[in-house]
Amino acid sequence: MTAAPAPQAAEEPRATPAGLLEPSAFEAPVPTERTVRLRTNLPLQAWRFAAVGIRMTRMILRSHG
Amino acid sequence: MARVVVLGAGISGHTAALHLRRLLDPRHEVVVVSPNSQWNWIPSNIWVGVGWMKAQQVTFPLRPVYDKHGIDFRQAKAVALHPEGDATTVKGFVDVVYTDPARSGEVQGIEYDFLVNATGPKLNFGATPGLGPDGHSLSVCTYGHAEQAAAALAEVIRKLKAGQRQTLVIGVGHGTCTCEGAAFEYTFNVEHELRAAGVRDRAEVIYLTNEYELGDFGVGGLTFKQSGFVTSSKLWTESLFKERGVKSIVRAHVQKVEEGRLSYETLDGVEDTLDFDFAMLLPPFRGQDLQAFDREGADITAEVFAPNGFLKVDADYTPKPVEEWKASDWPSTYVSPRYPNVFGVGIAFAPPHPISTPRKAPNGTVISPAPPRTGMPSGLMGRAVAQSIADMIKTGSSVPTHHASMAEMGAACVASAGAGFTTGTAASMTMYPVVPDYDRFPGYGRSLTETTGEIGLAGHWMKHLLHHMFIYKAKGRPGWSMIPE
Numbered sequence: 001m002t003a004a005p006a007p008q009a010a011e012e013p014r015a016t017p018a019g020l021l022e023p024s025a026f027e028a029p030v031p032t033e034r035t036v037r038l039r040t041n042l043p044l045q046a047w048r049f050a051a052v053g054i055r056m057t058r059m060i061l062r063s064h065g
Numbered sequence: 066m067a068r069v070v071v072l073g074a075g076i077s078g079h080t081a082a083l084h085l086r087r088l089l090d091p092r093h094e095v096v097v098v099s100p101n102s103q104w105n106w107i108p109s110n111i112w113v114g115v116g117w118m119k120a121q122q123v124t125f126p127l128r129p130v131y132d133k134h135g136i137d138f139r140q141a142k143a144v145a146l147h148p149e150g151d152a153t154t155v156k157g158f159v160d161v162v163y164t165d166p167a168r169s170g171e172v173q174g175i176e177y178d179f180l181v182n183a184t185g186p187k188l189n190f191g192a193t194p195g196l197g198p199d200g201h202s203l204s205v206c207t208y209g210h211a212e213q214a215a216a217a218l219a220e221v222i223r224k225l226k227a228g229q230r231q232t233l234v235i236g237v238g239h240g241t242c243t244c245e246g247a248a249f250e251y252t253f254n255v256e257h258e259l260r261a262a263g264v265r266d267r268a269e270v271i272y273l274t275n276e277y278e279l280g281d282f283g284v285g286g287l288t289f290k291q292s293g294f295v296t297s298s299k300l301w302t303e304s305l306f307k308e309r310g311v312k313s314i315v316r317a318h319v320q321k322v323e324e325g326r327l328s329y330e331t332l333d334g335v336e337d338t339l340d341f342d343f344a345m346l347l348p349p350f351r352g353q354d355l356q357a358f359d360r361e362g363a364d365i366t367a368e369v370f371a372p373n374g375f376l377k378v379d380a381d382y383t384p385k386p387v388e389e390w391k392a393s394d395w396p397s398t399y400v401s402p403r404y405p406n407v408f409g410v411g412i413a414f415a416p417p418h419p420i421s422t423p424r425k426a427p428n429g430t431v432i433s434p435a436p437p438r439t440g441m442p443s444g445l446m447g448r449a450v451a452q453s454i455a456d457m458i459k460t461g462s463s464v465p466t467h468h469a470s471m472a473e474m475g476a477a478c479v480a481s482a483g484a485g486f487t488t489g490t491a492a493s494m495t496m497y498p499v500v501p502d503y504d505r506f507p508g509y510g511r512s513l514t515e516t517t518g519e520i521g522l523a524g525h526w527m528k529h530l531l532h533h534m535f536i537y538k539a540k541g542r543p544g545w546s547m548i549p550e
Contacts, residue, residue, distance in 0.1 A: 017314065017337050017338070017339045018314075018329075018331055018335040018336070018337035019314045019315065019316065019317060019331045019335065019337075020271070020312055020313075020314055021312060021313045021314065021315065022312060023303075023306045023307040023309075023310055023311060023312060023313070024307065026303040026304070026306065026307045027303075028300045028301075028303035028304035028306075028307055029300075029304055030304060030307050030308050031304070031308060036308070038521075039490055039520060039521040039522060040487065040488060040489075040490065040521070040522045041522075042487070042522075044521075045521050045522040045523040045526070046523075048519065048521055048522075048523035049523035049526050049527060051523075052493045052519070052523050052524065052527055053527065055495060055517060056477045056493070056495055056527070058515075059475040059477060059495045059497055059515050060441070060475070060477060060549045060550075061549070062475060062497065062515070063441070063445060063473075063474040063475045063476075063497070064445070064549055064550070
């Protein structure tokens, strides 16, 4: 008769590391599906590309004195 | 005839060298000393680190560019400054050791009339035991490191596809790190790749940082107008973490990294460990190992350089509490207070103090970001110093003529949050000025008009455009000087 295998110690659940912040705990607003979709909407982003470009150019020129 | 020696060929050094060559007539010499044969557009290393770009797309050889522009390139590492000369010469000179394979190990003293120290950071992996590619974590600080990170990420994705769960920790590997923006970018590029591979649900992504709160980025956070409200980069960043399901540990100092496990302490004094399958942790920076000697050969390193190894310039280094910090503490000409022909630009200059509020754990461990001074500010400093030196050579004056204080310049930062021409996104941020000035901008320290932020595909296109534009400029192609820093 063979001895029954020793029961394997159950893996202890890992405690949450200190200071770990779950993203769901943030009170920050989450974008709606529409907002997320618009972030990759080609016509809108083409317009935003121009707007961001103008904004950055203005700031860059100001920094170049 | 004058000789200007530029130490370093990164963003600030390379910019300074190209402008010096443009501004000075050919009888004056411009010499660049850099241990690296390649120029690297470091902001795009993030994309190399996720396999979206190859190293060849973010680098090019320096020598052909310098040959074309009449710049004398020495592939060597500077090891000692002699700003007063020595018994044999009254001219300042710098000792270099060649890394050029044809002259490897050869030592040479190079005399100069003007010296620009743009040696950038020493990647101080040694500050945290086990940190870095020679230890147990990855980096994206160099294109070589980024290639290793991409290979490791591909292996993680393979395991995830095989059904294994994986924990990815991305962030900074020491309490005094800077460049949190790069860690932020890499976090969201990795998260984007995991989603694109269809394995996001089996991966835990954790951002580990020394920032007091998300969105600090080493500049004390940003405040800007959005949809009729004044909002903060904290709220904005937390929103992105919430949307993408990325966990975070803030106010942390990594004590050591072992195989698959890192130990850390937090600002409130708690110590813990974190197991990982993949860890990309940026190192802290310090100045390169440059020594300085006076004419008699006495070591004056401590007088020329700050304790962190960065060159002292025209900043106000008087220790003072946060409440007394002023925009005027920050340097504007980048000239050494001791030697009027020696300048320090880019990461190589010693900042007077951080921008984010400094904080310590109960045991004294510093856990707060060092000030970033990369990218656009580095380029602007390089240009201003080149213009000053050119004027000083032409007029014989000993007073720098151009200024580029970080308290009077803005910065454009495009932080990629995922690559792809139709699916990518990036956070496009501008801030003005980089160092808050509460006298000029009461309340927030920065202009609410010029400090902005938005996320979208447009930002990805902008980052891609900047990638090509700055590589074109750095190659010194026609019209390069028309492209702003």
